[in-house]
Amino acid sequence: MDYFLHELWISRFALAEGFLRTIEISALSITLGTLAGLLIGIALTYGRLPLRLVSRAYVDIIRGTPVLVLVLACFYMPSVFRVSLEALTAGVLALTLFCAAHMAEILRGALAAIPPGQTEAARSIGLTFPKILAYVLLPQALRAILPTWINTGAELVKASTLVSIIGVGELLLKTQEIVGRNFLTLDFYLVAGLLYLIVNYSIERLGKTIERRVTQP
Amino acid sequence: MTSRLQKFAGMLGLVILSAAIAAPAGAQSKLQEVLGRGKLIVGTGSTNPPWHFKDEKGELVGYDIDIAKVIAKGLFNDETKIEFVTQASDARIPNITTGKVDITCQFMTVTAARAQQVAFTIPYYREGVGLLLLKGGKYADYEALKAAGGKVTISVLQNVYAETMVHKALPEAKVDQYDSVDLIYQALNSGRADAAATDASSLRWFIKQNPGRYQDSGYGWEPQTYSCAVRQGDPDWINFVNIALREALTGVEFDTYKASFEKWFGETPPAPKIGFPSELR
Numbered sequence: 001m002d003y004f005l006h007e008l009w010i011s012r013f014a015l016a017e018g019f020l021r022t023i024e025i026s027a028l029s030i031t032l033g034t035l036a037g038l039l040i041g042i043a044l045t046y047g048r049l050p051l052r053l054v055s056r057a058y059v060d061i062i063r064g065t066p067v068l069v070l071v072l073a074c075f076y077m078p079s080v081f082r083v084s085l086e087a088l089t090a091g092v093l094a095l096t097l098f099c100a101a102h103m104a105e106i107l108r109g110a111l112a113a114i115p116p117g118q119t120e121a122a123r124s125i126g127l128t129f130p131k132i133l134a135y136v137l138l139p140q141a142l143r144a145i146l147p148t149w150i151n152t153g154a155e156l157v158k159a160s161t162l163v164s165i166i167g168v169g170e171l172l173l174k175t176q177e178i179v180g181r182n183f184l185t186l187d188f189y190l191v192a193g194l195l196y197l198i199v200n201y202s203i204e205r206l207g208k209t210i211e212r213r214v215t216q217p
Numbered sequence: 218m219t220s221r222l223q224k225f226a227g228m229l230g231l232v233i234l235s236a237a238i239a240a241p242a243g244a245q246s247k248l249q250e251v252l253g254r255g256k257l258i259v260g261t262g263s264t265n266p267p268w269h270f271k272d273e274k275g276e277l278v279g280y281d282i283d284i285a286k287v288i289a290k291g292l293f294n295d296e297t298k299i300e301f302v303t304q305a306s307d308a309r310i311p312n313i314t315t316g317k318v319d320i321t322c323q324f325m326t327v328t329a330a331r332a333q334q335v336a337f338t339i340p341y342y343r344e345g346v347g348l349l350l351l352k353g354g355k356y357a358d359y360e361a362l363k364a365a366g367g368k369v370t371i372s373v374l375q376n377v378y379a380e381t382m383v384h385k386a387l388p389e390a391k392v393d394q395y396d397s398v399d400l401i402y403q404a405l406n407s408g409r410a411d412a413a414a415t416d417a418s419s420l421r422w423f424i425k426q427n428p429g430r431y432q433d434s435g436y437g438w439e440p441q442t443y444s445c446a447v448r449q450g451d452p453d454w455i456n457f458v459n460i461a462l463r464e465a466l467t468g469v470e471f472d473t474y475k476a477s478f479e480k481w482f483g484e485t486p487p488a489p490k491i492g493f494p495s496e497l498r
Contacts, residue, residue, distance in 0.1 A: 167303035180264035
């Protein structure tokens, strides 16, 4: 036990660095992915046919691809075209693509669930489409997708472990480095597990708080 | 008409794509590129002592790292002009072929199949399997273990080939497989195993980390050669790296190399004999 605490103390900076990197990667890809996902979701529901087809293809292809494959593809495929992405950039890109596809599909579902009568009513009082979207559809749809969105966020934090294979020093890789040095396999994976739990529990709490504030009776 | 046009477009796409993949980065050698850039980009791992791992200060150290430093010293007369790219073992070949790294030094086993995809440098280590014994334990060396036949138990890391591997050296020994490296050592400590079979390098590193407690059985088998690897089709670059490595193993940089070898394997490499260069015999 003393040995473990000693090793934990020595590893504090490495663990902190990995922890922050994990949060950075997750936060970046959740933010960018959500923004992109909302746009694609709207395109998917209300776009003209060509746009709708392109969005549909994007969503289906990305959702049908394992995140691991996406990470490897983002890291290696650009170099065919002489663009060399850094591991961190490639990792965030892969997770963003993944997040966007999921968000788009979630939003499409929520928009489709709003009775068409509302759009018709909004149009009949003279609102333009952007205004209908901003005042009538999105406020309802965003409330509806909140729980699923939080869930996607938690999934993304877990998926961020996959970028360790292209050499991004996030929490998992940092933990592997520590275990590689001191062989305290179980102990340090437990520590990493706890840290992931803390992140995801915070996300869940945050989600619950927002939900409480925006829910309308 | 359309189909011919499509065919043409398809061919054109294919040609562009294959040109993009196959063409080396300009006509200049990697050597000039690296010198111009002012630093060497080395692909390696970060989780396997004594090869490449993070020490207690969080710095990347190990035998592979020292080998990379020898090359950087040869290039810039400054071993710190390196950027290490951390990569998983299965990223070693793709990172070379896509040009993400100038060279990979990551305990890479030389095989003929891999040599079809990358260019290997001269070897810098020969890995094998060895047997770790407790100092002053029941069995003093490999001969004693072998003589004991079916009475010895060997702990080994779980692996499909683990049993076959141990039986190559000790045909009658009982083989106990464990999930992780620390457990095979613990089995030896607790007396549940008479010897632990593991990579010779890990074994030497472990002996060095725990002075006075363990010893090597003196027998090694299942040889495999370790080399750095670079992209194919660039003779100047691989030639440069080979010279830098050769002169570390046998020439002016031998003292640096020797210090590193002793540090990571607890053993002194054979000194190059002065006089006729023995590698040309």
